[in-house]
Amino acid sequence: MTAGPFGELRTQLVGAAEEFVGPDALGGILAGIVDDVDRALAERLEIFPVCHHSPASALAMVRRLREKQPKVIYLELCEDLAPLLTELRNCRLPVALQAFAAELDGFPKDWGPLSVVAPITESSAEYQAIAYALETPGVELVLVDRSTDHVFQWQPREEAAPAGEHTEDGDLHGDAVGIEIGDLRPRFAELEEHLLHHGRVRHWSEWWDQYVERPLAAADYDTYRQVMVLIGSLFRRLAPGDARRVTVDEDRERYMWTRMREHLAATGADPADCLYVCGAFHAASRVEEFGVDGTGDFVITERTATKWLYGLIPSSHSAIEAQFGLAPGSVSIASTSWQKAVSATRLATFQLAGQKGSRKKAAKAKAPAPAAAPAPVADKLSGYLATPPEPLGLDEEELLGWSVEIVRLARRNGYLSSTADAIAIFETSILLAGMRNRARPTPYDFADAAVTCIEKDVVPGRRDVRRLCEILLGGDRVGQVGYEALPPLARDVYDRLAPLDFDLEQRTIHRALMDLAARPELEPVSHLLWMLRYLLPEGAVRPIMGSRRLGEKSIQESWDLAIGRNQRAIIELGYEGVTVEQVVEHRLRRSVWGPQATAAKALAAVEDSIVFLGSRRFTDELGARAVELLAAERTVDDAPEVLRRARRLLAHYRATEPELPAWCQDFVTGGYAHYCTLLPTAFVDDESGVRQVAAMLGFLFGMESLAISLGCDRTQLELAVAQSHPEAPAKVALLWAARTQLGLLTVTDLRSRCDELLANPLVVPSFPQYLSGFVQALEPVPKLAPFVVEVISNAFARLPDPVLLPWLPTLITTLKEHAAEYVPLLIREAGRTFPATLPAVDAFVPPWLARHPAQVTAAATGSPGAGSAAAGGADRPAGELLRAQPATTDAIAALFGLPAEWREPAGTGAPSNPAARALLTTHPATIEAVAALLGA
Known part of the structure; x- marks a missing residue:
């Protein structure tokens, strides 16, 4: 087929294909390409x-x-x-036209938002x-x-x-x-x-x-x-x-x-x-x-019921390049x-x-003139494909300007570039263009030359040379949506932030200093900024000074505002509602009714609704949902979070309301019954951690009086504790603390059990786990703080190093993770227990040892007592050994700073040394073992 304006070209391409590769598919492809061109131009x-x-x-x-x-x-x-x-x-x-859909109807739910x-x-x-x-x-x-x-x-x-x-x-x-x-x-x-x-x-x-x-x-x-x-x-x-x-x-x-x-x-x-x-x-x-004149019968299907929202968002050169896989720059x-x-x-x-x-000014619009008759299609492809393009000469002025400017930018960004680098870039650009068969260096040749000549080792700053070349050759131009093209919510945000007197369309970061006491008219602005911080990506609005939590009100605040850089996020908020408050309510409602909703998330939503919205009706609705979610939970993974938020909400309502809301009362009574039911299972379940069980007990004991006043029965808690039979040492310690809180176990009995554990060589390696349980027990039973200090002190005094040292990192990380709950109690109790001055340490006797005066007296005076040796007893082999080796005793006395003097006690015929008495009093077992080895 040779008819049409491209018949000759078709014949040439098919003939060339047959000559070089023979009659195969290539000829058909080349002929088909010419047919496509002919068909498109003939339409x-x-x-x-x-x-x-x-x-x-x-x-x-x-x-x-x-x-x-x-x-x-x-x-x-x-x-x-x-x-x-x-x-x-x-x-x-540049800007981008956008269609957005958050609520899908007709598409898989996991696709959203679209x-x-x-x-x-x-x-x-x-x-x-x-x-x-x-x-x-x-x-x-x-x-x-x-x-x-x-x-x-x-x-x-x-x-x-x-x-x-x-x-x-x-x-x-x-x-x-x-x-x-x-x-x-x-x-x-x-x-x-x-x-x-x-x-x-x-x-x-x-x-x-x-x-x-x-x-x-x-x-x-x-x-x-x-x-x-x-x-x-x-x-x-x-x-x-x-x-x-x-x-x-x-x-x-x-x-x-x-x-x-x-x-x-x-x-x-x-x-x-x-x-x-x-x-x-x-x-x-x-x-x-x-x-x-097409003949197809293509049927366009109906759209789904998905509601699409439309708007304009800022775009940029780099955003277009990243999304469509184009080369940077x-x-x-x-x-x-x-x-x-x-x-x-x-x-x-x-x-x-x-x-x-x-x-430039817009060209004046003119009505379209009648279209001229279409000219016959002529073959321009043959000449274009056969004729090489005219080579463009080297524009030395342009290339020289690029070379000088990139050196200046490099110096401003930390590179040690000089005029010699500019000359090198100029010459290297020409060299690279020649190696690539180009008569004139392109911006890509120039960028490669700049990287070669300037970026010799490492990048000193956040911008490398290739990025600087992009800035030089046009920069990453960022578009902006004008005020009139913004959705109502975005315009409302700009209007409400107007008292700050900033040009929010600029992409710079503005520092807003607000003295709310001197300028109370800025309080609505502060409230809006806190809501925007909740809704927008991190960094869009960042508080430098001030906070917004339950019961708090800042007098002065400082903010870093990057509204211009986050215009897209503000525009997309307009797809969710007309005002910021409506979007906050929508987000909170979605978080508590979504498939991943939990009681802890619902309580967090309650806090946010109080802080941001102040709607009692909406808050009560969220609180009622929290009660439903807690009753439906079958695990206790979120018990610590539930306890922390429930305590904070109770404290808030007690300080601001004459009585607790109905949902809050239901949450306390429902949570009391719920955790009593799950307590025996949580004690024996390996997947329930010690922290979670301690939080459950903290909820039960901390809100026990309120729950009983609201109609709960304490017997339910006693039965739950009686039915708990843990095997893990940490949970056993928690159970003992719970029984102590209920009056089923005295502190004396608890101390005796710990002494038995320390005296049992088979249990000593696992004693740190018991101690971890007692530390976690400070959450539900804070009155055990003196006992926990005592147990820790005894553990440090009596546990051997191979057991104590590996456990210390666990203790440190536990106290660090829960510093707000545990450390103040322990430090306060340790401050009451241990002496406050260094001289008082020498005469310090721990309160738990003061309960055994005979042992303390024997340790202090050297008289016979439980677990001590008589320093000067002539009937003991140790005393005879020390007297037989006076030089060794004198050397030890010198190491301890004791006087090396021997005197003869009354009623005995043998001299004695105060150092010998001190050694025998402090380490009687060691001296006796040495004496046994020597046959003394």
């Missing part, structure tokens, strides 16, 4: 193929719009985003088309791509919803699904690898800029169209056989052509007056529905190339009136 409805964020596409779009002046523009963009386009006038680009974004930059063809349509009277803009609801309808149910890629700079889009026009990138990995290798580039964005973007920037419109369709057809025909992805692509094309035919039929518009803007990949479509380079090309060609681009951040 009565003019197809304008684009690549996303491509300056060449934008330049071609501006030229074509001014020449053709179409009356209808069909744009490949989600059709339900159309109402947002007029709000672009109130924004500073979010779709479509970023818009000034250097994109779609923005030029939007600006032309909105600013030109009589022009209609129609979005024809699938709705955001269909985006997720066409996702397989067995897969999670696709998520965007998170990076440090790319979080402006979050995990939203990105929708772009002109996704032109090879889907065949081997093809992309081949192109990068032979193009001597590292990333696809660099290849596109070198071999497509720059050559097409100055090409005429026909050449631009044919080359773009050719590339789209090539990537489409060489894509791997992913059946699901192919189906989605073709369904999108069927959807768009169906919508366009419906619009043409409804309005009677002439296809010659219309322009269809789509990605070059979709321009080479082969579906039956293709074209105005590529969008910034494209923006710079666009501005440079517009200045060089003096092309009057289209701009929305009142557009923020605009560097």
Whole structure:
């Protein structure tokens, strides 16, 4: 087949394929590519193929719009985003159109929340088309791509919803699904690898800029169209056989052509007056529905019942790069190339009136002129493919300016760069361009040269040289949504923060100092900031001074506000409610009625409702839910959190209310019965920790008087303790403490049991576990603090080092983890027990030893007593040994600082030494063992 304008080209390509590789599939692929180009250009409805964020596409779009002046523009963009386009006038680009859904109906629940974004930059063809349509009277803009609801309808149910890629700079889009026009990138990995290798580039964005973007920037419109369709057809025909992805692509094309035919039929518009803007990949479509005269019978399904919310969010160059897999800095380079090309060609681009951040005035709108008759299609591909592009000369002034500026930026960011580095960068850029067969260094060559010449060893700061090059070549421009385009909640936040007198649209961090005592009118601002801190991501509003808890009211506060940097988060709050208070109530309600709700979370929600909302009705509703959740729990994992929050709420209500709310009384009585029921099981369950059991006992003993006054029976607790038979040493100690609290075990009996444990060699290795249980028992039975100090002291005095030392880290970590509960009790009791001055330590006798005066007297005077030896007894072998070796005794006395004098006690005929008496009194067993070894 050789008919048509591309017949000769088709014959040449097929012949070349047969000559080099023989008659195989390659010839069919090349012929099919030419057929795709022929089919796209022969369509009565003019197809304008684009690549996303491509300056060449934008330049071609501006030229074509001014020449053709179409009356209808069909744009490949989600059709339900159309109402947002007029709000672009109130924004500073780049921004993203967003559709958001938190409550799903018709999708798997684990997909939510769903979010779709479509970023818009000034250097994109779609923005030029939007600006032309909105600013030109009589022009209609129609979005024809699938709705955001269909985006997720066409996702397989067995897969999670696709998520965007998170990076440090790319979080402006979050995990939203990105929708772009002109996704032109090879889907065949081997093809992309081949192109990068032979193009001597590292990333696809660099290849596109070198071999497509720059050559097409100055090409005429026909050449631009044919080359773009050719590339789209090539990537489409060489894509791997992913059946699901192919189906989605073709369904999108069927959807768009169906919508366009419906619009043409409804309005009677002439296809010659219309322009269809789509990605070059979709321009080479082969579906039956293709074209105005398509024959397909594609049926568009109904949307689900999911309620979608729409708005504009800030975007940035780095966010676009991160979400769509572009090379870092590529969008910034494209923006710079666009501005440079517009200045060089003096092309009057289209701009929305009142557009923020605009560097030029919007062109005056004119009514579209009647479309000229379409010129016959001519073959421009043959000449374009056969003729090499004209080499551009080296722009020394531009490259020199880059080299000097990057050195200046590097020095400001900690690099020891100099003028010599600027010269090296200049020469290295030219060298790299020559190695890559380029007549002129590109920004990518320059960035590689800068990294090579400046970043020699390590990065001194948070910005490396490649990041500095991105800043130099255009920077990470961040968009902003204007006040008028904000949802009601965001505008309300800006209005309520107005008394601070800050420009909240700036991306700088503002320090707000508020003296609430001197300026009481700032109290509503403070209240709003605390709610925003609860709702927004960390760092959006950060308190430096001041706090907001139950019963607290700050006199002075200091805040760091980053409202401008977190505009997207504030906008998305508007999807949840009209006011901040409504969003707080919605979040609290969702936390206590969600599938992961627990009694502890419900009590936390009660606290937050008191602090932020002050609605008694809503607080009582949350409290009643907490009672339900506690009764339904079958584990005690959250018992410590429940105890801590319940105590704080009781203290708050007792200080502020004449009586406890009904839900609070129900929580105490229900919790008392609930924990009594679970106590025996928790004592023996290995999965229930000592901390959890201690918290249960703390709830039962701490609220016992209140629970009994509300109708509970103490017998229930006594039966629960009697039915508990733990085996773990720590839980046994807890049980003993509980029985002591109930009066079933005296402290004397408890002391006797501990002495028996220390006297039993088989139990001594596990005694630290008993001691850990006693430390945890300070939660439910704080009156045991003197006994715990006594047990710890005895353990340090009597436990052997192999047992004591491995246990010390456990004791330290336990006290550190629960410092607020345990350490004050122990320190207070130790302060009452031990002497406060160093001289008093020598004569100190612990209270628990003072209860045995005979033993204390024997230790102090050296008289015979339980467990002591008589220092000067002549009938003991130890005494004879010391007297027989006076030199050894004198040496020991000198080590201890005792006088080495011997005297003869009355009634004995043998001399004695005070050092000997001290040794025998302190260590009688050691001396006797030595005497036995020596046969004395």
